[in-house]
Amino acid sequence: MGQFLAFFIRNLHIMRRSIPLLSLFILISAFTVFSTLRWNFVVRQMRVPGPWIPTEGNSLGAGFLPLAWSPKNPNLEKIMNYVNAETGLELASFPNSNELVKFIGNRSATMLNAAGIQFDDNLAGDVALGPEIHVRFRLIRLTKGALHKLYGEIDDPVDAGNYEERFMYLQDKISRAILRFHDVKVTDIQLRQLPEPSYIKAFGELSIILYPILFCAAVVGVYIAITLSIIRERNRQIRESLEMSGVSLVMLWGAWLFTEEYCAIFTIFLLILSVMPVLTVNGPTIKTFIFCPTTAYIIGLYNIFLKENYMSGYSWNNLNQVATYFLNVPLSMVFVALFIETIGYLIIAVYLDAVMVYTVGYPKPWNFFCKWNFWRKQNQLNSEDEYELRQKNPLPTGKSFQPDPKLPVAIRAVGLTKEFNKKVVVDNVTFNIYENQISVLIGHNGAGKSTTVNMITGVLPPTSGTAVINGHDIRYEKKRARSSMGFCPQQNLFFEELTVSEQLSFFARVRGSKFSEARKEIQYLCSAAQLNKALHSSVKHLSGGSKRKLGVLTALCGNTKLIILDEPTSGVDPINRKSMWGILRALKQDRTILLITHHMDEADSLGDRIILLNGGRLQTIGSGSFLKKEYEIGYRIAIEKGPDCDEGAVTSFMKARGGQLHRISGNDLVYEVPMSNITDAVQSLESFQEPLHVSSFGVSRTPLDEIFIEYVVEKHDEKATVINTSQLEMSKPSLRRQFTALMYKKIICSLRDRYAFLQIAIVFILYLVPIIFSTVNKALTSDMLKMSLADYYDVIALTEGSDNAYWPAYKEIVEEHGGVVEVVKGKTFIQEAFNKALQDFNFYQNRYVIGASFGPSIVAYYNRFEDHSMPLSYSVVVNAILRKEMGKQYKIHIYTYPEPVGVSNVDDLVIQCICCLSFGFGIAGAIPLLFYSDERKNKSLHLQIISGANVALYWLTALLWEMLVMTICALIVATISRAMDLKGLEKYEGFNRGFVMFFVGGFHITCFIFLMSHIGWSAEYMVSTFMVVLIGLGFFNWGFDSLLQPDTAVTNPDPIVRFVYRLLLSLPMYNMIESYMRMLRKKQLIKVCLTVGDCEGGWTKECAMRPCGMPLFRKDCCNFTMNYFEWDHPGIGGPIAYAVCVAIFYLFLTILIDSSVLKYFLRTERAYVRPHRIDDEDILEEKRKMKSLSRSEIQENYQIALANVSKVFCKMGNFCRCKLCRQGGGQIIKQLYVLICQHLKQNRANFNFVGAAS
Incomplete structure (x- = not known):
C-alpha cells in the first residue's frame, strides 16, 4: 500500500505540472458554454398543439417533379388519377420499381422534392389489386439546413425539407384514393399531437452532437498528459530505475489508473455543474458515468442524452431499459462493458510490460503465467545451478589479483558475457563485491563498465553467465535481488516535473520508509550534498552537476543496502566532488557500494577494492596501495x-x-x-x-593514473595526430553548402526516424479510407420500414367516442398487434391525456404511442417522442375505416423507403468530411512539431545557428522537406478521394482541386507549427496540445457556421461576425475545412444550375420557369460561373489565397524571432548598481586595456572581446524592481572583461572558464 500511495502522490504532482494549459482552457470554455445554455433554455409552458389536416396546402414544396409511380396497372392508374385530380400534380408511370428508383436517383441531386410511389411489382399488367395493398413511399430525406447551404434562403413558405410533412401529404392522398377506389366514403381525418406538460426544453439533436464533442475535448488533455507521461517513463528508462527500487508493476499501473480517475474529478465537477440543467431527468450518480472512456462511453453517452431528450432519463432502477428501439443496448450492459474493459486493459498493460521490453530488461516468456515457478516462492538460487556456474567460472587468481577479504559477499558476478550483433562487449567477467566496502570499477571508454553494471542490475540480460545479488539470481529473481538496491545510472533519469524534495521523498517511500523517516533522511542528505537551497526547486531547472548529486542522493535514500553509482561525479566541480566523497565514506557502513568512474583520484581515494576492465576483459583487482605496490609505481x-x-x-x-x-x-x-x-x-x-x-x-x-595508462596504452597504443590548423584555409560561407548540409541532416534524421513518416501516412489511411468508404462514398441509404404497431412495446391507444361505428374496428387492429385500448370517460380527450402525462411522463411518452377521437370528424393523435408515430396513427385510423366498410381482410400497408441520400444532404456529408479531414490533418500535421521542439529544447537549433547556419535558410529547408511530406499526403488524400468518387473531388479536375486545397492546407499547418515551436513546453505536450488545437479548429468551422444560420459567416452583415470569420480563416484546419465546404456548395450549385437550365425536351412546366424564375434557386443560377477558384462565395479562391498569405507571415515571423531581430528592437537595458568590491590588479589592467581600444583595433587584433558583460536571470525580466535585482544580486555574470588575441590561435592556446557550482 505504501508503494501505491507513493506512486499516486508522484502522479498527482506530475499531472499538476504537466497538463497543458489548453486543457484548462477547454474546461473553462465548456463550463461557460454549459452555463450559458443553462440560462438560455428555461422552463416554458407548452401549448397543446392544434390539429393539422394533411389535405390542406401543398406540403411537397416548390420545384416538385412529376409524381412517379410503378408498376403500370390500369387499377393503379385509376388510383393515381384520383391523386392527380385532387393535387394537380403531373404523374409519371414506370413499368417496375427499378426504373422508378433510377428516375428518382437521377433527379434527386437537383430536384430536391423528387418522390415516388412504389406498389408491388407483381401487380404489373392488367392484374386485380386484391384486398391488401402495399404502398412504399420513396422520398428524399432533407433538412432545411441542407437546402439553405445549397441554395440560400428559400422563398417558398412551405418547408420543402420537412420529410414527415411531405410523407404525410402523400400518405393522405394515396389513402384517400384507395378508399375512393373501393367506393368508401372519404371522411375528414385530422392529425394532432398528444398534449404534454410544462418541462425544461430538451436540446434534442444539439445535445446529442455538441455535448460528446465538448466532453471529449474537456478531458482529452488529462488523458493525453497521462499517456505521454507513461511513454516518457518508458523511453527514458525511468521504468527500469523504478523496478530496481522493488516496484510492483501492478502497483504502478494501478496508481496510474487511480490517478486518471482522480484527475477527472475536477473535470467531472465542473461539467456536472454545467450540465445539471440539461440532464434534468437522469439520476445524479448516473451523470458522472458519462465521463468514462472507451467506445462504450460513446454508446452510453448517446443513451443518456437520447433518454434525456425523450424526457424520461436514467436512474438506477431503469438501467435495463433501452433508449430507443434501433439502439438495443441498455445502459446496464454499457456499465458491465466498461468494467470488463477497465480490468482487461489493466491486465493487458501488466502482461505486455512483462513480456515486451523497450530497449533493456529481461522479457518474460509469453506464457510465464502458466509456469509453476511464477506462482511459487523462490527463496534461494538453485544449488546445482550455482555449483555449475562456479565450477565453470572460478574467481581469477594471480599476482594482479589481490586475495579476497573475509567479508560477506553482496554481489557475485559469474562469467558475465554480453554480445551486441556478434561483437563481444563483455567477455567472461567474474568477480565478487563485498559488504561494508566501496568497490570501484574503472576502465577506458568502451571497456564495458556500464554494460557490466547493467547486467548486474538486470537492465540488460547477459548473453551468458549471471549475477547473484544477496543470494538471488538476477535472471530468475530480479524483484528480490533489487529489493534493497539503489542505482544512479550514467544518464540523469528523473521526473523533471517534481521538485528535489518530492523526487527523494518518492523513492524513499517506494523503498518502504515512513514519511517522517524519509523527511529526516532527505534533510540530512541534502544538507551534506549542499542541495538545501534547491529542495523546492524543479528538477529540470537544476544544473548538470546538481542533477548528478541528486542522482546519488536518489540511490542513497530509503535505507538502501546495495548502491550502484555509474559515474556519479561526472560534470561536478571539485568542491562538490569532495563533499560527495565524504557522504559515501560516511554511509558505506552496513552498505555495499559499487562505483564506476573515470577519475583515478576518486578511485584511489574511495576504493577499498579497484576492478580494472580493459576491452571487456578483467585485468586486475585490488586496493589502490596493492596495485601501486604490485606494479612498483x-x-x-x-x-x-x-x-x-x-x-x-x-x-x-x-x-x-x-x-x-x-x-x-x-x-x-x-x-x-x-x-x-x-x-x-x-x-x-x-x-x-x-x-x-x-x-x-x-x-x-605517483597517482593511480599510471597503472590505468599502462594497461590502456598496451591495448590502445595510438598516437594522436596533430593538425596545424594555422595552415588550413577556411572557405567563405556558402548558402548552397549550408542548404546541402541542412537538407542532408533532415533527410538522415527522417530516414532514421522513418516511423514518423509512416505514422503520418498511416494516420491518413486510417482516417480517410475506412471512414470515407463507409460513410461518405456509400449512399446513405435507409432500410424499408413498415408502419406497424408490432414494432412498439405494449402500446396503449387512448381513444374517445366508443359509440362511433369505426371504434370497434380500431380496437381490433390495436389488440391484434399486442396493444391495449383505453377509453376516455367523463373528461375531454385533451384533459385526460394531460393528466396521464402529469402522473408519469416517462410511462406516458413511451407507452401512449397513438390515439384517436371518433366523432363528426376523426382525429388521429400521435406521440412526437416516438419515431413514425404520426404516419402510424393515421394508418391505423384509415385501416379501421376500410375494415368497417369492406371487411377484415382489406388492409393498406404503409412503408417508408427513403431514397439514397447521396450528396443532397450536405449536412451529413460535411460532418463526415470534417471528422475525416480534421483528425487526419490534425494528427499528421502536429507530428513534425516533435522534431522541431526537440531541436529547440536540446539546444541543437542554437548550436546550428551559432555555428553559422543561416536562420532563414534553416527554416526554408525545413519547410521544403515538410512540404515534400505534405505533398505525398495531399496526393494520398486526393487519390483516395478520386478513386472512391468522393463528391467534389471526382474526375481529373476534382483531383486537381483537392490536391491544391490539401497542399495549401499542409503549407498553412506547417508554417503554423514552425511558429508554435517557440513555446517552451516539452515536445510531447506540444504535440498532444496542438493535435487537440488543429482537430478542434476543424470542428469549430462546422459549429461556427451552424450558429450563424440562416446567414453564413461570409454573407453575414454583422461586421463583428465578419471580423471573427476573417480571424478564424488565419488559423489552419479552419481554413481548410472552410475551403472544402465551399467546394461542395459550388459543386452542387453548378450541378443544379446546369441541370435546370438545360432541359429542352424534358418537363415543360419546370423548364418554362428556368433557373432565374424558379423560386427555389433564387438568382444563384443567373450569373453563376464554372470557376471553383473564384474569389466570391462559394468559390475557394479567397480562403486559399488567405491561407498562403497568412502562412508566409507565420514563416516570416518565425525567422524574425530566431534571428533575434525582434529582440534587438525590443531590447532594454537594466540600470545596474555596481556593488562595492576590490578587483585584482590584473583585472583592473584588463579593463583599462579594453577601454583604451577602439572598435577597429579590437576587430583587427582580437578574436573574442567581452566588454562590461552582465547577465540577470529574473522572472520579471527588465521590469523587475525587487531588492535583489536593484542591488545586483540577481546577476549571474557581473561586468566581465575578456580579450583573446588572434595570434594565440596560431600557437594552439587553450582557454578554460573555471568556477564552482553556485
Whole structure:
C-alpha cells in the first residue's frame, strides 16, 4: 500500500505540472458554454398543439417533379388519377420499381422534392389489386439546413425539407384514393399531437452532437498528459530505475489508473455543474458515468442524452431499459462493458510490460503465467545451478589479483558475457563485491563498465553467465535481488516535473520508509550534498552537476543496502566532488557500494577494492596501495630550480639514483623515482641541494593514473595526430553548402526516424479510407420500414367516442398487434391525456404511442417522442375505416423507403468530411512539431545557428522537406478521394482541386507549427496540445457556421461576425475545412444550375420557369460561373489565397524571432548598481586595456572581446524592481572583461572558464 500511495502522490504532482494549459482552457470554455445554455433554455409552458389536416396546402414544396409511380396497372392508374385530380400534380408511370428508383436517383441531386410511389411489382399488367395493398413511399430525406447551404434562403413558405410533412401529404392522398377506389366514403381525418406538460426544453439533436464533442475535448488533455507521461517513463528508462527500487508493476499501473480517475474529478465537477440543467431527468450518480472512456462511453453517452431528450432519463432502477428501439443496448450492459474493459486493459498493460521490453530488461516468456515457478516462492538460487556456474567460472587468481577479504559477499558476478550483433562487449567477467566496502570499477571508454553494471542490475540480460545479488539470481529473481538496491545510472533519469524534495521523498517511500523517516533522511542528505537551497526547486531547472548529486542522493535514500553509482561525479566541480566523497565514506557502513568512474583520484581515494576492465576483459583487482605496490609505481620528486641551476647536472644526479625525468613545468623539474630508491634519492638530494643550486624540492606518491595508462596504452597504443590548423584555409560561407548540409541532416534524421513518416501516412489511411468508404462514398441509404404497431412495446391507444361505428374496428387492429385500448370517460380527450402525462411522463411518452377521437370528424393523435408515430396513427385510423366498410381482410400497408441520400444532404456529408479531414490533418500535421521542439529544447537549433547556419535558410529547408511530406499526403488524400468518387473531388479536375486545397492546407499547418515551436513546453505536450488545437479548429468551422444560420459567416452583415470569420480563416484546419465546404456548395450549385437550365425536351412546366424564375434557386443560377477558384462565395479562391498569405507571415515571423531581430528592437537595458568590491590588479589592467581600444583595433587584433558583460536571470525580466535585482544580486555574470588575441590561435592556446557550482 505504501508503494501505491507513493506512486499516486508522484502522479498527482506530475499531472499538476504537466497538463497543458489548453486543457484548462477547454474546461473553462465548456463550463461557460454549459452555463450559458443553462440560462438560455428555461422552463416554458407548452401549448397543446392544434390539429393539422394533411389535405390542406401543398406540403411537397416548390420545384416538385412529376409524381412517379410503378408498376403500370390500369387499377393503379385509376388510383393515381384520383391523386392527380385532387393535387394537380403531373404523374409519371414506370413499368417496375427499378426504373422508378433510377428516375428518382437521377433527379434527386437537383430536384430536391423528387418522390415516388412504389406498389408491388407483381401487380404489373392488367392484374386485380386484391384486398391488401402495399404502398412504399420513396422520398428524399432533407433538412432545411441542407437546402439553405445549397441554395440560400428559400422563398417558398412551405418547408420543402420537412420529410414527415411531405410523407404525410402523400400518405393522405394515396389513402384517400384507395378508399375512393373501393367506393368508401372519404371522411375528414385530422392529425394532432398528444398534449404534454410544462418541462425544461430538451436540446434534442444539439445535445446529442455538441455535448460528446465538448466532453471529449474537456478531458482529452488529462488523458493525453497521462499517456505521454507513461511513454516518457518508458523511453527514458525511468521504468527500469523504478523496478530496481522493488516496484510492483501492478502497483504502478494501478496508481496510474487511480490517478486518471482522480484527475477527472475536477473535470467531472465542473461539467456536472454545467450540465445539471440539461440532464434534468437522469439520476445524479448516473451523470458522472458519462465521463468514462472507451467506445462504450460513446454508446452510453448517446443513451443518456437520447433518454434525456425523450424526457424520461436514467436512474438506477431503469438501467435495463433501452433508449430507443434501433439502439438495443441498455445502459446496464454499457456499465458491465466498461468494467470488463477497465480490468482487461489493466491486465493487458501488466502482461505486455512483462513480456515486451523497450530497449533493456529481461522479457518474460509469453506464457510465464502458466509456469509453476511464477506462482511459487523462490527463496534461494538453485544449488546445482550455482555449483555449475562456479565450477565453470572460478574467481581469477594471480599476482594482479589481490586475495579476497573475509567479508560477506553482496554481489557475485559469474562469467558475465554480453554480445551486441556478434561483437563481444563483455567477455567472461567474474568477480565478487563485498559488504561494508566501496568497490570501484574503472576502465577506458568502451571497456564495458556500464554494460557490466547493467547486467548486474538486470537492465540488460547477459548473453551468458549471471549475477547473484544477496543470494538471488538476477535472471530468475530480479524483484528480490533489487529489493534493497539503489542505482544512479550514467544518464540523469528523473521526473523533471517534481521538485528535489518530492523526487527523494518518492523513492524513499517506494523503498518502504515512513514519511517522517524519509523527511529526516532527505534533510540530512541534502544538507551534506549542499542541495538545501534547491529542495523546492524543479528538477529540470537544476544544473548538470546538481542533477548528478541528486542522482546519488536518489540511490542513497530509503535505507538502501546495495548502491550502484555509474559515474556519479561526472560534470561536478571539485568542491562538490569532495563533499560527495565524504557522504559515501560516511554511509558505506552496513552498505555495499559499487562505483564506476573515470577519475583515478576518486578511485584511489574511495576504493577499498579497484576492478580494472580493459576491452571487456578483467585485468586486475585490488586496493589502490596493492596495485601501486604490485606494479612498483614509486614516487615523484618535484625540484624547484635556483638562479644558477644546471638542468643537465640535476638530471644526471637523479639518473644515478634511479630517477627519470617526467616533465619540465616552468621552473620545476619533476622526476619519477622507484620505491626502492626513494630513500637514497631524498637523502642525497638533501646533501647536494646547495651545490646543485636547488631552491627546494618535494616528494609525492605517483597517482593511480599510471597503472590505468599502462594497461590502456598496451591495448590502445595510438598516437594522436596533430593538425596545424594555422595552415588550413577556411572557405567563405556558402548558402548552397549550408542548404546541402541542412537538407542532408533532415533527410538522415527522417530516414532514421522513418516511423514518423509512416505514422503520418498511416494516420491518413486510417482516417480517410475506412471512414470515407463507409460513410461518405456509400449512399446513405435507409432500410424499408413498415408502419406497424408490432414494432412498439405494449402500446396503449387512448381513444374517445366508443359509440362511433369505426371504434370497434380500431380496437381490433390495436389488440391484434399486442396493444391495449383505453377509453376516455367523463373528461375531454385533451384533459385526460394531460393528466396521464402529469402522473408519469416517462410511462406516458413511451407507452401512449397513438390515439384517436371518433366523432363528426376523426382525429388521429400521435406521440412526437416516438419515431413514425404520426404516419402510424393515421394508418391505423384509415385501416379501421376500410375494415368497417369492406371487411377484415382489406388492409393498406404503409412503408417508408427513403431514397439514397447521396450528396443532397450536405449536412451529413460535411460532418463526415470534417471528422475525416480534421483528425487526419490534425494528427499528421502536429507530428513534425516533435522534431522541431526537440531541436529547440536540446539546444541543437542554437548550436546550428551559432555555428553559422543561416536562420532563414534553416527554416526554408525545413519547410521544403515538410512540404515534400505534405505533398505525398495531399496526393494520398486526393487519390483516395478520386478513386472512391468522393463528391467534389471526382474526375481529373476534382483531383486537381483537392490536391491544391490539401497542399495549401499542409503549407498553412506547417508554417503554423514552425511558429508554435517557440513555446517552451516539452515536445510531447506540444504535440498532444496542438493535435487537440488543429482537430478542434476543424470542428469549430462546422459549429461556427451552424450558429450563424440562416446567414453564413461570409454573407453575414454583422461586421463583428465578419471580423471573427476573417480571424478564424488565419488559423489552419479552419481554413481548410472552410475551403472544402465551399467546394461542395459550388459543386452542387453548378450541378443544379446546369441541370435546370438545360432541359429542352424534358418537363415543360419546370423548364418554362428556368433557373432565374424558379423560386427555389433564387438568382444563384443567373450569373453563376464554372470557376471553383473564384474569389466570391462559394468559390475557394479567397480562403486559399488567405491561407498562403497568412502562412508566409507565420514563416516570416518565425525567422524574425530566431534571428533575434525582434529582440534587438525590443531590447532594454537594466540600470545596474555596481556593488562595492576590490578587483585584482590584473583585472583592473584588463579593463583599462579594453577601454583604451577602439572598435577597429579590437576587430583587427582580437578574436573574442567581452566588454562590461552582465547577465540577470529574473522572472520579471527588465521590469523587475525587487531588492535583489536593484542591488545586483540577481546577476549571474557581473561586468566581465575578456580579450583573446588572434595570434594565440596560431600557437594552439587553450582557454578554460573555471568556477564552482553556485
